[in-house]
Amino acid sequence: MKTQFKSGSNFVTIASGLISLGAILSMMKSPEQKPLCLNIFFSSISIAATSTLLNNHYKGIVEDQINETVKITSETVTKLELQNKKTNEKILSVIQESDKRYIALKNVESDNVKNNQIINDYLLVIETLRKELSSEKHLRQIAYEREDNRYLTQVSELKNVFYNSLTEQVAEVINRLNKAVIVNLEKVKMPLANKPLNEFKTRIQETYDKCLVFLDEIKELSSDDILLVLDINNDIYKELTILEIKWRGLLNIDTKLALLVLDEKLKQYESEYIPIDKAKTAIGRQSDSQRQELEKLAMSINGHGTDINELKSQVQDLLAEIESKNLVINKMKRPYTWSLATRPDLAKGNLIIGYFERLGIILDRAETDYDYWQSTLYFHIDRNQRIIVPSELEPEIERLKVVLDISELKFSWDTDKGLMKAYLKLGQKPAKPLIDDDIDKIWKNNKKFQSIVKNWERVRVTGGSQAGKSPTAENLAVCILLGRFEQIKSAELYNPQDNSQKNYWTVPTVGFNHADSIEGIQKLCDIVNQKTNDRSQFKITIFDEIDSTLNSADKGEQGLIGKNILTIIKQASHQNLGAIFIGQSANVKNYPGTDRSDWESAINVHIGANAHHAITNSNESNDEKTRLKLQADKLIEYCQEKNNELGLLKTDAKAFRFALVMGDSKPYFIQLPDFGQFTYGMVENAVKCPACNSTNVVSNGKGRKKCKDCKKDFPG
Template sequence: MNNLTPISLVLGLSAAITVAVTPNENVKFYGTIFTGIGVGGFLFSQWDSQENKKQIENLQKTVDLLDKQRRNSETEKLKVIRETNAIKSTLDKDLQTVRDELSKLNTSNNSLKTRVSDLENELKLEKLSAQSKIREISNFSTGAGHQIVTETYKNELSKLGGMISGYSNNYPDLKEFFENLEVEIDKVKSWAVGELEAYQGVQNLQSLIDEGLRIQQRIISRCSDIKVKALTTIIKYLNSLAEDSVKFSEYQDNIAQISERAREHLLEKELAIESIAQEWITANTSTTEKYSTEFTEVLQNGKHLVGRIQELSEKIELMNQPLKWSVATRQDLRIGNIIISYFEAKGLILDRAKCDYDHWQSTLSFHIDRNNRIILPSELEPEGERLQQLCHTLSPLKFGWNAEEGLLTAWLHLAKKPVKPIIEADINKIWKTADRFQSTVKSWSRVRITGGSESGKSPTAENLAVCILLGRGGSAELYNPQDDSVKNFWTVPTVGSSHNDSLLGIEALAATVNQKTNDRSQFKLTIFDEIDSTIASVEKKSQSEQGKLIATIIKQVSHQNLGAIFIGQNANAKNYPGMDRSDWNSAVNLHIGSNAYDAISNSNQITTDEQTRLKQQADKLTEFCTTKNSELGLELTNPVAYRFGLVLGDGKPYYIQLPDFGTYTYGMVENAVKCPKCDSHNHIGHGGNRRKCKDCGHIFTQG
């Protein structure tokens, strides 16, 4: 190996290494030239040597290897640069997307804040407008009232329509919802137009005010309901939009993935790229925190607005509820609140008005003006028994109407009425006592006696008949269809014991009266018991004929020195076909016990004031007799029980105490002093122990 060989080798290797390492193209160019020169010198020096050839081949392989490594390094470097640029471009796009979305959300948030503020201002304006209308409502005419209600309708519907139209344009995704809302608004308009047309006919001032306030309140309430529904739907829509736009957990996952990729590819790259990635992460974190804070504020404001709307709705709902007694310290007031709640559940509004409390009873009064129809007491009457169980009263609630004050009333029976001491001397001022019974009835000749079952009609009729005969003399005969009854205690001679016998007796007596064929020298009294049943036993078409016969007897019997007593249950003249009330006015009518009330109500000869007075006296007598019988342990059927009767047709109406059963019997008539000539009991004193018969004029000595 000559000296050229090492020189050429060193020169070639140096040039090849320089080309592989340096990035300068000029240096590479010259390095390649020197590499060739070195290789040429080396080849030249080894041209003739086999060993030199092998060295040259090895050197050539080394050069090729270095050149291949250089090319691979250049390719890898370009690949890393391209990937870095792609990552940077992707991050820039993601950053721009986030910034655009944040800008949209900021715009939406600002719009929502503005709308919330506008809604609060609208509510304040509506409140001020309503208060102003309430202050002005006390001074207006009929035309002004109609105008106020109409303007309220126009203003509320106009504002509502504008609000819904604006929302529909701002939120096109809710188009279907707003179309449905328009249908509800049309229903409100139709209802309001009908109400306003009906309101045009109201002229009464109080009704004008009450009805106007009700229509205004309903218009505002229904419009507010639609506004609340619209705002609630919009807030839910914005909330869902925010949740769909940015899912924070997914967003964090994407950031974590991008950051991981950036760290994997850029750990050993330029500080500039690391700085850009770190700056982007910092900016993104700040943006996320800012977005989260602002969205939370907007969401809180929205929730506050919804809460405010709900609060106003609750106040409106509270105003629609009926008024109760707020301090219900007494039982009747607590029952009043139960009644109000009970009918509220049935759709009726009863507002408390006043109460009249008397410990054992109470009358509650209610306003019913806020109902859209008239409520009649008869409509509520069926609920009386249900409310009795619910309110624990002693009897079913009774509903009425106070026409003077325009109030619905409810009477409560809270406890037993306290028993007040009854002074018998005061009762004696109301009725004629039993010791005056004979002197009172002795001149009667045409009598009707009525009373309920087991009221003592028959015993009273016998007492009456005997007293008449003791005063006038004569005899009596009895038609008793219940002659075989175990309750038959008659002592008067019976001439008829069936309804058919009674019918024949009526016909015979009427014929005698008409033909005037009787012997007038002695008084004769005919008694017909169970007259109601006797008439009912006849075919209906023939009943009026029997009524006419009885009317003939009543009107003419006394003119023939005859008498008649008719005994029945019903005090109403309509139960006697062929007769009316005027026919019985020719007789003395004795109505026993509770029949007195029916007789008073059915009479056409008693004034309204007189009816009221007589019913009050009947109440006192009923209470007195009931109390006395209770104290003595006497049943109503007991012969010595206290009883009373109302007398009509013997002058002014009056009450009389009925004597005990059997006080006067027919044996007293038979054993009485008679005129020796005509057997009459109708005689008077004529000096000393002498008597003069008033029927035949005979004077005799009483032995």
């Protein structure tokens, strides 16, 4: 860039030139002024030259600065132009995007209009569907009510069938036996023979009165308790059977009459012809010469008396043998059932056998094919007087489905095995596999077992054979004792199977047979009634095999034992006493004199498949029963899968098991700990937390302990 300084430079040059010109002119006019004029001339020339030089110098500096400034400015302008270009591009892009969004917004607005129209259309459809659903719901409600009424009608019909059938059967048996007694009373004109007949006539009336009470119970049964009709049926059948057996014991009247006559004559002969005391008295009065002969006579008389007594004893033995044979014959006539039917299918199979026995059809149990969700039961039919075909059994299927509480039942003939078979669908197998997280939502994990049970006092444990009742009861007892932090505590066991190879108890045993158990129940009841226990000391008493103990007693004694058990479960805690009763059946009817409401005073632990029986016999609503049964099904399947996966038998100590707990608030399921996880030695050698006295203590490494209740860490 060129910079011009013409104005100032030209002025100085012109001025210098004018001065120089004036100096020359002055020197020409005045030579005497020549030195001065030369000075002036040269000064002006110097000034002009200096001005020119300075002008050029500053001109260069200024041009350099201006060029630098221009360069910087040019670069800045270039950058600004680039930025401006980018900004313009962005603005253009934004404008384009804005146009697109504007177009999209217009489209959205258009779509909204369409969507609003569609929504309105849907709302109309929904409203229409709502009305239709309301109508359908109403129709379904009507259908449900009809179905419920149908069910109630079926239940009512079933009750009426049982009631009418049993009424006819009771009337038939009672009338037939009354007529038979009257005929024999007229036939036998002998007081000795008439006495048992008159006694039996009284027994007929007593049985009839009992049966009327049972029949009244059928009328009062609700739909929820309809299954109890089978129990009542069995009770009536039992009473009638006992009566028939007693009558059979009085049959063969001619033979028994001859024996009774012989017995009567023997007594008469003994009293009239064997006056032993008179003979002995007479012997005492005779002279010495006659005494020896009379003594021989007395010995002979005594010998005859002994022979007659033996004959009398044989007569009584014959009568007893006739009675026992009649009992055996009657038992042999009844169908064979599955004994110890702890599995659901076996219990239902016994109900089927009992149901058809009432109809005069004998189905003897044979074998089963069972996988929990379904079962095929096989029956022998050989003891019927005719061939039984499936079509004879099929009319009873609907009633049996109600009684058995199952969804599917089919009868058919197995030609390969020559057996009648019944297919039972016991439950719906879950479609998806079970996972641990799902199961933990159903049961309480066994890690919480000790804290859950530590405050229990009176417990009933039930389970089938090999379900683990005894090991579970010991785990319970030890945890209960460990929960009594500051008390002196102890346990005692009544175990009629003490010599069994499956006896793994560590609790001290004080009773070794059923008689000991009965005595122990009476003893504990007396302590409760007399309030003689030291309440500063807690003691828990365990009664194993309680079902067998009750069955070992006669009927009269069973009532007393049941009464004592009722006292224990209702009042033992007042005396700081605990009790655990262990048996197979979940039905409280096995405890004479008690009902479900009585056992609400205790905790009821039903192991494995027994949960189903307990749920069926509970007071829960039908919906709650269904929910609990589905959960029980899932737990059974899960435990089976885990045990199969780990190669464990159900009798293995570490096998997966569960139980249903009832009586501890709402019913719930709990995972059971391993067998032997809690032993009595833990009570005797319990380490206590120094802070809270809890015995719920675990090892914390390096010779230290940790309290699981208060979390305190301490050396131990």
